Amino acid sequence: MNALGLRQLTSTEHAWQHAQKCWQVQGIEVSFSLPDVEACHVFSVDGGRWQGLLSLHEWLSCVSPALAEILGSTGDEGLLQALFMATPRPLEFTATELAYDSLQLGEKAQMPVSAMPCLTTPQGRVWLIDIPAMRKGQDKVNPAWLLTLPLQLIFEIGYSKLSQRAKARLGVGDVLLITEETHWVKSCDVRIGRYWQNEDGIMIEREDQAHLVTPTEIPDLLAELPLRLEFILQQSTVSVAELGDLYLGQLLPLLPDAEKQIEVKANGVLIARGELVQVDGRLGVELLEIQQEVLHVE
Structure with a gap:
């Protein structure tokens, strides 16, 4: 297959690309760039479910321009951190996958050497270190x-046990007795009901008849068939x-x-x-x- 010149991806790259496409469909601005020199503060949400980088100076400029002007570009880092953590929800994200209950601000990190996914929020830009699980839609x-x-249905009459020695002695004309009748209906090695037969044909019934479905609904059991x-x-x-x-x-x-x-x-x-x-x-x-x-x- 290498002769086809296939596009090479890592699982991380594919996850980022998938997230970018999903968010762009929702109208969320996404880009890939190197974080600014001052965007070195690491934050994590919900105990590390996902992490990101941000600039506290840029955050304050978006949240309170007047206060940012008073503190200046070289404002006290400790004060900036205190202001950030004192804000009930210092960051707001449109993407539902980035919603959080708690946010923790960490120490400064070394500047990354490669471009990172960047989201623009009302509180400034955020660079994502890792990606949360993307929603796959409704279940x-x-x-x-x-x-x-199409599904292949197997109608099992029943079963018996046979030793290897007895199997070796089988001959034409022998009768194998069915020890236990089951009347199972199977598909993909999964039991999906029972069947009954008469001179007109075969009828199938689910084991749980208490939850009947219409022809346009998929029973949970059938929906899980491989x-x-x-x-x-x-x-x-x-x-x-x-x-x-x-x-x-x-x-x-x-x-x-x-x-x-x-x-x-x-x-x-x-x-x-x-x-x-x-x-x-x-x-x-x-x-x-x-x-x-x-x-x-x-």
Whole structure:
């Protein structure tokens, strides 16, 4: 895959890029820059959930310009720290991921040597040392496309136990007795209900019938079923003769920008497209497009 010239990322870089995109969508100004020389005070929120750098002089200039003018650019550091910590909420963030209950001001830190994510707040600029967990959206599963994904159902009659010695003696015409009938319905190795059969067919019922759902709702159990994800570089149609030539060393043309048009399929259904990247040396697909409806089922 290295021959494709894949974009190289570290997990930290990817997390920063993801945060930047999410915040820009919300209209939050984000940039990458080196902190100012005076922006050396470290602060942490909620016991270290995330940390940042700020300039106390810039903070005071935004919060109280008149007081900042009186103290001057070389104001007493101890007084600035006391003013900062005496303010009930010295920093306010628009991004919900940066919301906090408590904030602690630390000691001065050495100047970083590389650009850092910078947020502009009403109280001045803040440079983020690390990033809090980004929200992934609502936990509620959207059934619009999930309901159409194919699932393989296994109807288990029951089970028995058999020793290796007895297995070796099995022959045509022998009858294996079912020790215990279960009538389980399984999918992806998960039990999702029981079934009953008659001359007309099979009926399925959930174990918990007390919480019936409508056809447009996803029961919690079904929403947690694992899906098999496939990542497709490209699809090509060749003849049997051409396939034989490929086995002998003939090259198959690679579609232009194939690594940027990876198809992601869940249980055979196209759900997204993205770009093939390497994150910390491992292959991954950065999603560029999410399908809002099922395009085809194989």
